[in-house]
Amino acid sequence: MDAASRDLLLAQDGDDDAFSRVIRLCEADVRRFSSWFSSSGHEVDDVAQETFLRAYRGLQSYRGDSTATSWLLSIARRVCLDFAEKKKKEESLAKQLMQVQAMNEDEDYSVEIRRLIACLPLQFREAFVLVRILGFRYEEAAIVLNCPRGTVQSRVARARHLLANQVTADEARQTS
Numbered sequence: 001m002d003a004a005s006r007d008l009l010l011a012q013d014g015d016d017d018a019f020s021r022v023i024r025l026c027e028a029d030v031r032r033f034s035s036w037f038s039s040s041g042h043e044v045d046d047v048a049q050e051t052f053l054r055a056y057r058g059l060q061s062y063r064g065d066s067t068a069t070s071w072l073l074s075i076a077r078r079v080c081l082d083f084a085e086k087k088k089k090e091e092s093l094a095k096q097l098m099q100v101q102a103m104n105e106d107e108d109y110s111v112e113i114r115r116l117i118a119c120l121p122l123q124f125r126e127a128f129v130l131v132r133i134l135g136f137r138y139e140e141a142a143i144v145l146n147c148p149r150g151t152v153q154s155r156v157a158r159a160r161h162l163l164a165n166q167v168t169a170d171e172a173r174q175t176s
Contacts, residue, residue, distance in 0.1 A: 004068035029069050030076050037080040051076040127155035
C-alpha cells in the first residue's frame with residue numbers, strides 16, 4: 001500500500017494531518033488529469049479544489065481496494081464532467097439569448113433582455129446585473145451586496161438558470 005493510500009485510511013479515522021499529506025502527495029496527479037479536460041488554469045484550480053472537497057466529504061466511502069490516487073482521479077473525473085455540463089448550460093443560455101436577439105430583429109434587443117432580467121427575483125437580479133452586465137468580479141459584487149462571494153456566485157448561477165428557462169418558455173409560446 002502506498003503512502004497516500006495509508007494516509008487516506010488514517011484520515012478516515014479523523015487524522016486531518018493525514019488528509020493534508022494526501023493532498024500534497026496527489027494534487028499534482030489530480031491537476032495533471034484535470035488539465036486534459038479543462039480549458040484554463042483557473043478551471044484546473046477549481047477542479048482540484050472541488051475534488052479534494054468531495055473526497056473529504058466522502059472520506060468514509062474509500063475502502064482501500066484501490067490506490068488513493070485512483071480514487072481521487074475517479075472523483076476528479078466526475079468533477080470534470082460536472083464542470084463540462086455547467087459550461088454547456090452556460091453556452092446554451094448564451095445561444096438562447098442570441099436567439100432572442102434574432103427573433104426580435106425588428107424590436108430593440110436591449111428591451112427584450114431588460115424585460116427578461118426584470119422578471120428575476122431581486123436578489124438574483126442584483127447579482128446578475130453586477131457580475132454579468134456591469135462586469136464586476138464576484139468579490140466586488142459581494143462587497144456591494146454585503147454577502148459572501150459564494151452567495152453571489154450561486155445567485156448569478158440561479159439567475160442564469162431562470163433566464164434560460166424563461167427564454168425556453170418564450171420560444172415555446174412563440175412557436176405554438
